[in-house]
Amino acid sequence: MTATDTLTAPAKAARGGGAAPQLKVRKLEAWYGESHALHGVDLDVYPGETVTLLGRNGVGKTTTLRAIMGIIRKRKGEVEFEQKSIMRVPLHRIAHAGLGFVPEERGIFASLTVEENLTLPPVVARGGMSIEKIYEIFPNLLERRTSPGTKLSGGEQQMLAIARILRTGVRLILLDEPTEGLAPVIVERIGEVLKVLKAHGVSVLLVEQNFRFASRIADHFYVMDHGQVIDSFSVSELPSRTEALNTALGV
Amino acid sequence: MTTIFGVALPVLTGQLLIGLINGSFYALLSLGLAVIFGLLRIVNFAHGAFYMLGAFAAWMLLNYAGIGYWGALFLAPLVVAVVGMVIERTMLRALYGLDHLYGLLFTFGLALLLEGGFRHYFGTSGQPYAAPEALRGATNIGFMVLPNYRGWVVLASLVVCLGTWAIIEKTKIGAYLRAATENSTLVQAFGVNVPVLLTLTYGFGCALAGVAGVLAAPLFQVSPLMGSNLIIIVFAVVVIGGMGSILGAIVTGYMLGIVEGLCKVFYPEAANIVVFVIMAIVLLLRPAGLFGKDS
Numbered sequence: 001m002t003a004t005d006t007l008t009a010p011a012k013a014a015r016g017g018g019a020a021p022q023l024k025v026r027k028l029e030a031w032y033g034e035s036h037a038l039h040g041v042d043l044d045v046y047p048g049e050t051v052t053l054l055g056r057n058g059v060g061k062t063t064t065l066r067a068i069m070g071i072i073r074k075r076k077g078e079v080e081f082e083q084k085s086i087m088r089v090p091l092h093r094i095a096h097a098g099l100g101f102v103p104e105e106r107g108i109f110a111s112l113t114v115e116e117n118l119t120l121p122p123v124v125a126r127g128g129m130s131i132e133k134i135y136e137i138f139p140n141l142l143e144r145r146t147s148p149g150t151k152l153s154g155g156e157q158q159m160l161a162i163a164r165i166l167r168t169g170v171r172l173i174l175l176d177e178p179t180e181g182l183a184p185v186i187v188e189r190i191g192e193v194l195k196v197l198k199a200h201g202v203s204v205l206l207v208e209q210n211f212r213f214a215s216r217i218a219d220h221f222y223v224m225d226h227g228q229v230i231d232s233f234s235v236s237e238l239p240s241r242t243e244a245l246n247t248a249l250g251v
Numbered sequence: 252m253t254t255i256f257g258v259a260l261p262v263l264t265g266q267l268l269i270g271l272i273n274g275s276f277y278a279l280l281s282l283g284l285a286v287i288f289g290l291l292r293i294v295n296f297a298h299g300a301f302y303m304l305g306a307f308a309a310w311m312l313l314n315y316a317g318i319g320y321w322g323a324l325f326l327a328p329l330v331v332a333v334v335g336m337v338i339e340r341t342m343l344r345a346l347y348g349l350d351h352l353y354g355l356l357f358t359f360g361l362a363l364l365l366e367g368g369f370r371h372y373f374g375t376s377g378q379p380y381a382a383p384e385a386l387r388g389a390t391n392i393g394f395m396v397l398p399n400y401r402g403w404v405v406l407a408s409l410v411v412c413l414g415t416w417a418i419i420e421k422t423k424i425g426a427y428l429r430a431a432t433e434n435s436t437l438v439q440a441f442g443v444n445v446p447v448l449l450t451l452t453y454g455f456g457c458a459l460a461g462v463a464g465v466l467a468a469p470l471f472q473v474s475p476l477m478g479s480n481l482i483i484i485v486f487a488v489v490v491i492g493g494m495g496s497i498l499g500a501i502v503t504g505y506m507l508g509i510v511e512g513l514c515k516v517f518y519p520e521a522a523n524i525v526v527f528v529i530m531a532i533v534l535l536l537r538p539a540g541l542f543g544k545d546s
Binding site for chain 2: 069070071091092093094095096101103107109110111112116119120121122124168
């Protein structure tokens with residue numbers, strides 16, 4: 001039994017209601033050149049769950065997302081999405097498997113208009129949101145749709161980064177620090193958007209420094225340190241964990 | 252006789268037309284270089300060789316297959332594009348992610364190889380290629396007599412340049428190209444087949460050189476060295492316009508052709524170096540080029 005198994009054992013019956021994990025990561029290692037960044041990450045995301053990776057700066061949270069997605073090719077271990085290994089799938093086929101990615105730097109293209117940014121990612125599956133629906137949720141984007149993408153405010157750019165993935169019909173989104181550097185009122189809006197995602201049955205693997213924000217929307221938490229998952233608990237266990245977490249995260 | 256600044260009008264318009272013709276080739280070639288560099292980050296030194304290949308493809312289509320100018324105008328660029336794409340797939344691809352210098356050295360070697368190969372079979376003397384019947388002769392347009400074929404070259408290059416600009420700025424595939432130029436990894440993570448996009452883009456850039464080659468065939472002789480004579484100036488044009496800027500490449504191309512033409516009228520001694528003088532000044536004052544963004 002690995003450490004993670006012990007930790008998740010009590011919650012296991014509840015998570016996923018007996019369904020298989022939608023995303024299953026085992027012993028995932030990754031390298032940046034010679035630098036060994038991940039030392040065997042184990043985690044699960046069950047269908048419809050919002051799962052948050054917590055941890056201090058530089059412990060490998062972003063690297064975990066990038067290694068799952070296959071943006072970092074120098075990696076080892078196992079990543080299964082919907083019971084299929086995606087370790088050997090080329091990067092441009094990953095989205096078509098149903099996995100979406102919103103990078104930390106948001107990745108809004110300056111040479112594309114807001115609308116071009118929005119419609120850039122190909123629709124990979126049915127069930128994505130229509131443009132009309134997206135403009136209904138994000139009226140700002142409709143108003144600014146002919147402006148260059150990077151002329152939007154930071155909050156609007158984050159909305160755009162999430163909105164364009166909603167369109168594609170992916171079933172799980174890897175979302176890297178969506179609230180970073182944003183005003184509280186915008187953070188609130190992003191929280192609402194994530195709830196819309198959840199209502200649509202889209203799973204989310206979220207990297208988040210803002211623990212208060214994460215605690216309101218996540219179903220399950222993993223804590224990372226030194227390129228590994230060191231703790232795992234569900235939202236119901238959160239109150240009893242708060243103190244230990246504050247120490248672990250250094251807040 | 253009408254004179255402007257003491258120069259007879261026909262002399263001035265004649266040189267302006269020559270400048271515009273040269274500018275048409277500068278624009279077509281630097282546009283291809285800009286498209287390729289923007290996405291692939293490859294300084295395509297083989298561009299002059301692809302231009303030569305386009306002209307030779309037209310000549311061969313005529314002499315070996317009996318396909319005339321209009322057919323060649325479509326087929327020759329296609330041949331050049333296919334050659335370019337095969338080279339990208341089999342060789343150039345291995346150099347992505349390495350220093351720019353490797354791509355530059357590779358394409359430079361490729362240019363030498365292509366030119367050497369053609370020189371071996373065709374020698375250095377040019378092969379004649381006649382303008383199509385419909386475009387022979389000249390038209391009096393009031394202030395000057397315009398040779399029809401030259402008018403056609405300017406028109407065709409304008410159409411191709413503006414068409415390319417429209418494809419890149421206004422279409423979906425153009426949006427992919429612009430986005431991948433900024434961040435190809437993310438575009439690939441969205442599910443776009445970026446490796447294929449790279450191949451197509453290189454093929455397209457080479458095809459633009461091929462079009463220029465076919466347009467040039469009736470004007471200049473079809474010779475193995477026609478590319479290397481032109482490409483040095485075209486690189487100066489790209490440096491002046493700014494690497495990777497589409498509109499910059501087009502505008503600078505025509506502009507410098509005209510500047511060169513005017514220089515021939517007013518100060519002929521400097522006509523051959525004026526582009527390089529401008530390049531030096533631009534490099535000193537705006538290293539990123541007139542239309543380039545600092546990065």
